[in-house]
Amino acid sequence: MTEQPLQLHDLSFVPDGDEVVVGRLNTGSYAVFPADGAELLRRLGEGMPLSQASVWYERNFGEPVDVDEFAVTLTELGFVREPGTARDAVQPVRLRRLGRVVFSPAAWACYAVIAALWLFAASRTSAMWPRPSQFFFTGSLVLVQVAIIAAQVPLLFLHEGFHILAGRRLGLPSRLRVSNRLMYIVFETQLNGLNSVPRRARYLPFLAGLIGDGIVFCSLGLIADLTRTGSGSYPLAGRLCLALAFTVAMRMAWQLQLYLRTDLYYVFATALNCHDLHDASTALLRNRIWRALGRTQRVVDEQQWTPRDRKVAALYGPFIILGAFVMVLLTVFASFPVARQYFATIARDLVNSPLSAHFWDGLASLSFNAAQIAVLIVLSRRKRRQQAGRRPHLLEGKAS
Numbered sequence: 001m002t003e004q005p006l007q008l009h010d011l012s013f014v015p016d017g018d019e020v021v022v023g024r025l026n027t028g029s030y031a032v033f034p035a036d037g038a039e040l041l042r043r044l045g046e047g048m049p050l051s052q053a054s055v056w057y058e059r060n061f062g063e064p065v066d067v068d069e070f071a072v073t074l075t076e077l078g079f080v081r082e083p084g085t086a087r088d089a090v091q092p093v094r095l096r097r098l099g100r101v102v103f104s105p106a107a108w109a110c111y112a113v114i115a116a117l118w119l120f121a122a123s124r125t126s127a128m129w130p131r132p133s134q135f136f137f138t139g140s141l142v143l144v145q146v147a148i149i150a151a152q153v154p155l156l157f158l159h160e161g162f163h164i165l166a167g168r169r170l171g172l173p174s175r176l177r178v179s180n181r182l183m184y185i186v187f188e189t190q191l192n193g194l195n196s197v198p199r200r201a202r203y204l205p206f207l208a209g210l211i212g213d214g215i216v217f218c219s220l221g222l223i224a225d226l227t228r229t230g231s232g233s234y235p236l237a238g239r240l241c242l243a244l245a246f247t248v249a250m251r252m253a254w255q256l257q258l259y260l261r262t263d264l265y266y267v268f269a270t271a272l273n274c275h276d277l278h279d280a281s282t283a284l285l286r287n288r289i290w291r292a293l294g295r296t297q298r299v300v301d302e303q304q305w306t307p308r309d310r311k312v313a314a315l316y317g318p319f320i321i322l323g324a325f326v327m328v329l330l331t332v333f334a335s336f337p338v339a340r341q342y343f344a345t346i347a348r349d350l351v352n353s354p355l356s357a358h359f360w361d362g363l364a365s366l367s368f369n370a371a372q373i374a375v376l377i378v379l380s381r382r383k384r385r386q387q388a389g390r391r392p393h394l395l396e397g398k399a400s
Helices: 035-045 050-061 067-076 096-102 105-124 141-168 192-196 203-227 236-254 263-271 277-292 307-313 317-350 357-388
Strands: 012-016 019-024 029-034 175-181 184-190
Touching: 012 035, 012 192, 019 035, 019 192, 029 035, 035 050, 035 067, 050 067, 096 141, 105 203, 141 184, 141 203, 141 236, 141 317, 141 357, 203 236, 203 263, 236 317, 263 277, 277 307, 277 317, 317 357
Parallel strands: none
Antiparallel strands: 012 019, 019 029, 175 184
8 A cells, every 4th residue: 555646548437327437448358347436436536545535435434445455456446546657638529510510409300301201112112111022133143242242242341331320429449340240251340438428329320331231221221212114123233233132131130139249239238238248148157057067167257247237147147048039030031042042043054064154153252252262261260269259348339
């Protein structure tokens, strides 16, 4: 214990029920403190020496506290700065004004009009509703794959752009990275500063990507409807729009897989006042399995999660099952029909003569898919290495 005060970085304190989320915005390091621990941290941040802080805590809360151990914890979290070093300089974020425009009342009115127009058009023809057959908008598999992927990249960036702008309007920094979820390549927006704003302000940044997808889906459908001929058929441009709309619809449905860290999972966890529901629920489930098998040496310490996380995680099983059920539905009614038609076309193309354009189209398509699988393997390995070094008691703000 020392008479010298700790030198702390500027920290945010966000009350969350009986607890307080404390964090450092520049590094995205956050931790959950009980109310008394947060008050002790405030006193230290105001310059109170450790010895005085210990006396103050015992006088106000009626029990002693190991302030030296508390200081070590703060250092591990990155809250303590070296003597003589400057405090964090939080830089103003760019695009904050654009974020306010994109989510202004006038913008919401425009989005509502687009959705209403799509519903009106879809009520006149069922061809606008997403279905797997729309994916193959032309007979060339290579053209289908190249066009879908080339168009999906900017659409994915638009999805993440809505996340970013929803955070930037709050003054929060963000970072975009490429990752994977199971066998899918995804873009992820990390909004580490979300834990520095009240809980009610976090919902829009989490939902913004889905809102962007909804606008894109409706817009593509309306464009396709404008190209529809008098006979009810669609030209190539219209079929391409419907194919892209189908992929966007599947991405929106994919968010319902609550056993993954989807955007809706974060909305769910926020509404339930949980900080790390995913890891807590999976850890509790694994612990139950290991205890049932008698392999208690593999049981992890559940105390690293908050009591609220542990309590909700014990009841989260039905939602994990719901997410798995959604995955089954998507596989049976979307992925499997697309895969079946794809392999049927491949088989038809490869039985042609090597001099046939269909043969080379099928061979190029297979090679293209092999390259995608190789990229997924690389991303999966990199993600495992990153997760191996992640500390579970830190909170990571997110929107994906």
